[in-house]
Amino acid sequence: MKNVLLLKAGDAAHSVRLGVGDYEHWFVESLAPGGCRFDILHVHRGARLPDSATGYDAVMMTGSPASVTQPEPWMERAAEFMLGAAAHGVPVLGVCFGHQLLAYAHGARVVRNHHGREIGTVEVSLSEEGREDPLFDGLPERFTVQATHEDIVEEAPTGATVLAGNMNTAVQALAFGPLIRGVQFHPEVHPAAMRALILARAEKLEVEATARGHGRGERVPRLLAGLAPSPAGQRILRNFVERFT
Numbered sequence: 235m236k237n238v239l240l241l242k243a244g245d246a247a248h249s250v251r252l253g254v255g256d257y258e259h260w261f262v263e264s265l266a267p268g269g270c271r272f273d274i275l276h277v278h279r280g281a282r283l284p285d286s287a288t289g290y291d292a293v294m295m296t297g298s299p300a301s302v303t304q305p306e307p308w309m310e311r312a313a314e315f316m317l318g319a320a321a322h323g324v325p326v327l328g329v330c331f332g333h334q335l336l337a338y339a340h341g342a343r344v345v346r347n348h349h350g351r352e353i354g355t356v357e358v359s360l361s362e363e364g365r366e367d368p369l370f371d372g373l374p375e376r377f378t379v380q381a382t383h384e385d386i387v388e389e390a391p392t393g394a395t396v397l398a399g400n401m402n403t404a405v406q407a408l409a410f411g412p413l414i415r416g417v418q419f420h421p422e423v424h425p426a427a428m429r430a431l432i433l434a435r436a437e438k439l440e441v442e443a444t445a446r447g448h449g450r451g452e453r454v455p456r457l458l459a460g461l462a463p464s465p466a467g468q469r470i471l472r473n474f475v476e477r478f479t
Contacts, residue, residue, distance in 0.1 A: 236270045236291040241277045243331050244298030247434040254430045257296040260422040264468050277312045287319035291479040295332030302334045302344040313339035320413040325478035333416030342391035352402045353382040354457040364397030368477035369415050377466040380423040421467035432457050
């Protein structure tokens with residue numbers, strides 16, 4: 235049994251929570267059947283972090299509606315904790331917001347994506363280094379995952395390696411040394427959860443599409459029609475637990 239400390243960095247919209255659960259539920263759903271138990275800390279609400287990650291096999295951080303472009307004290311504390319955990323031999327995985335916070339902690343700039351929001355089922359491609367990284371063991375060079383984000387890591391910080399990217403977001407996955415990984419996409423999210431996320435943001439998505447010159451009422455149906463299974467996501471999470479701990 236692997237003990238995982240999950241740093242919860244935000245809350246899903248009320249309609250999403252009612253239908254498919256909150257962020258932490260999707261991690262537990264993906265990994266608990268394989269032998270993981272979770273302690274969940276609501277760090278975005280000021281939950282006290284432990285003095286160290288001793289006793290845990292891994293630390294993970296969820297996504298968040300919050301933005302690293304507007305750093306808050308709790309973000310700084312969580313970033314320091316994750317770096318400290320890795321320094322003491324505990325592997326760390328940051329997802330979406332968590333990925334961006336790790337990059338920020340390593341000196342990268344996190345910015346609004348000039349390509350606009352990426353949401354839905356998307357394809358990402360592994361870099362040469364990504365094809366050799368144990369996080370992506372057993373996956374093809376290109377695979378589909380679920381994604382939803384407006385911010386991106388502008389470029390890899392010094393010492394980090396880009397493992398995956400796509401046309402919307404060049405830095406879809408990063409390696410920060412041997413024990414820290416970040417992924418911009420959401421390996422924990424399944425299509426039903428992504429559907430709920432799209433519907434919860436439907437009005438905003440249509441406004442964004444109209445502002446970019448697309449016909450109103452087109453984007454949400456197109457996104458929903460494009461939803462597809464993403465088994466690679468669960469494989470990535472399991473690779474992290476099995477290969478890094």
